[in-house]
Amino acid sequence: MLYEWHSDQSSARLAAVPTRTPEDFDRHWADILSNPEVLARIIQLDGAAVGYLVSFIRDRRRWLGYWISREHWGCGLASAGVALFLNIETARPIHAAVAKHNRASRRVLEKAGFRVMEEGIHEVQGERIEELLCVLA
Numbered sequence: 001m002l003y004e005w006h007s008d009q010s011s012a013r014l015a016a017v018p019t020r021t022p023e024d025f026d027r028h029w030a031d032i033l034s035n036p037e038v039l040a041r042i043i044q045l046d047g048a049a050v051g052y053l054v055s056f057i058r059d060r061r062r063w064l065g066y067w068i069s070r071e072h073w074g075c076g077l078a079s080a081g082v083a084l085f086l087n088i089e090t091a092r093p094i095h096a097a098v099a100k101h102n103r104a105s106r107r108v109l110e111k112a113g114f115r116v117m118e119e120g121i122h123e124v125q126g127e128r129i130e131e132l133l134c135v136l137a
Contacts, residue, residue: 002052002067003025003026005067011067012129015099015102016097016098016122017031020122032054033080034058035056035094039054039056040052040055041085043081045072050068050072051069051081052066052084053065053066054087054093055089056086062093062094063094063096064085064095064096066078067106073104078105078108079107079108082109083112083119086136092135095133096114096124096133097133098132100130106132109134113133114136115135115137116134117132117134118132119133
């Protein structure tokens with residue numbers, strides 16, 4: 001299910017993340033989930049998985065990531081999920097990166113209290129994407 005969400009080219013571009021082969025995707029998530037510093041949770045709606053949230057360490061900073069399946073966009077699930085997740089993941093500061101063109105995801109972070117710290121460029125599969133680096137103190 002996670003692979004199907006991430007293999008959607010439009011969703012991946014909106015999130016500014018690379019698409020992967022099924023094998024690379026499985027290896028990537030095996031690495032993530034084997035790391036004891038990672039906290040990951042599935043978002044469910046009526047007993048079905050519709051997204052996930054994850055926090056992890058990169059460059060000595062704690063980061064937040066999340067994904068909602070495309071058919072559940074615009075329903076408030078990301079905002080609700082992030083708010084609940086941040087009650088479990090209490091490490092602060094926590095950082096998040098969002099593609100500048102992804103206004104909905106930026107709004108999710110703003111509602112959770114994140115503030116834009118700086119702007120940057122992120123390269124994904126040869127495409128340069130403007131991103132906002134956000135922090136929740």
